Every structure is written in C-alpha cells, then in structure tokens.
Amino acid sequence: MSKTHNRWSIAAAAVGVHISIGSIYAYSVFSRPLNDALGWDPTDTAWAFSIAIVFLGLSASFLGPTVERIGPRRSAFLSASLFVAGLIVSGLAVKAQSLPLFYLGFGVIAGTGIGIGYICPVSTLVKWFPDRRGLATGLAIMGFGFGALIAGSLIQFLITQTGLAPTFFILAAIYGCVMVFSARTLEPPPAGWMQEELSAKAANGKAPKADLADLDSFAALKTLRFYLLWLMLFINVTCGIAVISVASPMAQEIAGLSAAAAATMVGLMGLFNGIGRLGWASLSDHLGRPLTYTAFFGIQILAFLLLPHITHALIFQLLVFLILTCYGGGFASIPAYIGDLFGTRRLASIHGNILTAWAAAGLAGPLIAAKVRETTGSYSGMLIVFVGMLIVALIASIAIQFNIHKIRKQTHS
Secondary structure (H helix, E strand, O other): HHHHHHHHHHHHHHHHHHHHHHHHHHHHHHHHHHHHHHHHOOOHHHHHHHHHHHHHHHHHOOOOOOOOOOHHHHHHHHHHHHHHHHHHHHHHHHOOOOOHHHHHHHHHHHHHHHHHHHHHHHHHHHHHOOOOHHHHHHHHHHHHHHHHHHHHHHHHHHHHOOHHHHHHHHHHHHHHHHHHHHHHHOOOOOOOOOOOHHHHHHHHOOOOOOOOOOOHHHOOOOOOOHHHHHHHHHHHHHHHHHHHHHHHHHHHHOOOHHHHHHHHHHHHHHHHHHHHHHHHHHHHHOOOHHHHHHHHHHHHHHHHHHHHOOOOOHHHHHHHHHHHHHHHHHHHHHHHHHHHHHOOHHHHHHHHHOOOOHHHHHHHHHHHHHHHHHHHHOOOHHHHOOOOOOOOHHHHHHHHHHHHHHHHHHHOO
C-alpha cells in the first residue's frame, strides 16, 4: 500500500469513528418519544444528553494518557465497546422504564466511549498529516458534525418502524460494525514519516513551521498558552451552543420567521456546522491557526452585534449560519493548533485536557442563554452578553500570538 493511499485510508477510518459517535448530536430526536412513551419530563430526558457531554469531556481528559499508551487501534476498539454497551443499556433502561439506568447507559457509559473515540483518531491523523494538519483534523471532526444529520433521519425511521427500545439495539449493531471496521485500519505512522518530503519542502521554503515545543501533558499545563487555548475554546463553544439552543424561538422573535421556516433553519445549521469544520480547518493550514482563531472571534463579534437589529429573514439566517461555521471550525482547528504549540508526541492527552472546555461550555451555554433571556426579557440582551465574552476571546487570541512570538524569539536567540 502506498504511503499516500495509506494515510487517506486512515483518514476515512477516522471519519467512520466520528460519524458513529457524532450521532449523539441527534439525541433530540429521542426526546419526545421518551417523554411520550415513558412519561418522563423534558428536563429528565435533557439531563441524559448533558451527562453524556460531561463524561465525554472527562473521559477525553483523564483517559488521554491511556489512549497514547495503548495506541489508536485498541483505543478505537475500547471506544466502540463502551459506546455500543451504552446504547444497549439505554435500550434495556427503556424496557425497564428506569431513568437512572438510562442515565448510566446513555450518559456515563456511551459518553465515556464518545470521549475516547473523539480524541484517538484525531491525534493519529495529526501525526499522519504533518503537512496538512488542519485538513486532516477537519475531515474527522466534520464527520462528528455530520453524524447527527445521518443519525436524525435513521433514528426517526427506526422508532416508527420498530419501536423505541429496539432502535437503541439496532443502532448499537450498526455503529458497532462501523466502528470496529474503522478501528482495524487505525495505526500510528512509522518513525520518521514524511521526513524526506518535509526536508525537501523546507529546502524550497514550503515546509510548515516547526512546532513551537514538544511537551507532555503535565508540562503543557504549566504554560500560559494552554489556558489561553482553553479559554478560547470555552467561549467559542459556549456562544455557539447558546445560539443552537435558542435558534428557533430567537429567529421567530427577531426576524419574524414562521415556526416551519425556523425549523428548516435549524436543520441547515447542522450542515453549516459541518462545512465550517472542514472549511476553516483547511484554511487554517494556509492562514495559520493564530490568525484563524482571531478571525473566528472578529467575525462573531460583528455577527452577534448585528443579529438583534436584522429583521430581514434571509440575512438573519446567513449570519446565524456564519456563526455556526465558526463554531464548527473552532472544534476542527484546535487539535492542529495544539500540535503547533505543544508537538504531537502527547497530543491525545493535551487535547483531552483542552476538551474539558467543551464539557464546561455544554453546561454553561444553554444555562447562560436561558438566564439572560429570562432576566432581560429579550434575545438582544443575551446576544450582547456573548459579544462581551467574544471580546475576551479575541484578546486571548491576540495574547497567544504575542506569547508564541516571545517563545520563538527566545528559542532562536
């Protein structure tokens, strides 16, 4: 197998894993059937998703070193085992009408499997694509975003045709097959991978910049740039999730969209989320990650400022879609950014630690949006609060560039 074909096969396997675990974002399709069939309150079912996101972040953080130690293939098998087991336990919980068991299955077990499955293919791809890190991670994480688009229709069909509990069992079988098949392909690159090609590019002035440092996860935790990255991801995700959580009623209140038109907009938001993951991450290979993140926050500050005053339905929706591309692009570009700043030797561990920002934002975003909306009585006040947060993120993105410049200057002095 040629080197080029080999690494693209591994990219395809990474997409397979991420499409499977990305189905968690289609959880809302389960909400009403669970409420109707079992008599659970909407808050009860919503907690299952929140628990899954929290355990995603925790497992990615605490099990990052394990992923590095056992390698991508066994990590992907472990992810598949936990994710499938979680879905099976969820189905059994529905049969038993047990909410605690459902939290255990969907929230704790499946959430842990998702966290492991999220970091192991990404850290592997960064090592296979030293010349196109953004493109590689964008492909995989785009798969996570598009997983919800595929799963939504599939889940709805299965519930209608087979019932609620059997749907979980069928999904476990489908995703188990996809993830196991994908896991068999995942492997780290050989030592010195692409060194000759990169050396030739360096001779022609076309090689990517050398990594700023080569640190383990503990050393990374002692650096300012780690916490700046964490803050940037936290704010980007908080603002994005907040918009996702209130998109339909906000569009109806501000731009006067009908309920049906707002529902269509919500569906398209998933598409632009996925497009942003691949598009922005690929662009970051050319712009550089620091400038890309500065662009994210500059664009979103302008978009959030304009949204309360846009009553034209099409322009309003375009601004929302633009925000969603930045939201997705932030996820997809962060692994490559981590590689640039800390090296790839312990990328899974450092990426896992950074992803605790996702877990925190998954809880904070909807809560902040709901609280500010309740306090101010309008979505305009909510958007202004997020403008303030995005300004902080913009300052952090500029500060990290000064930090990078200072370290490079010290290294070359």
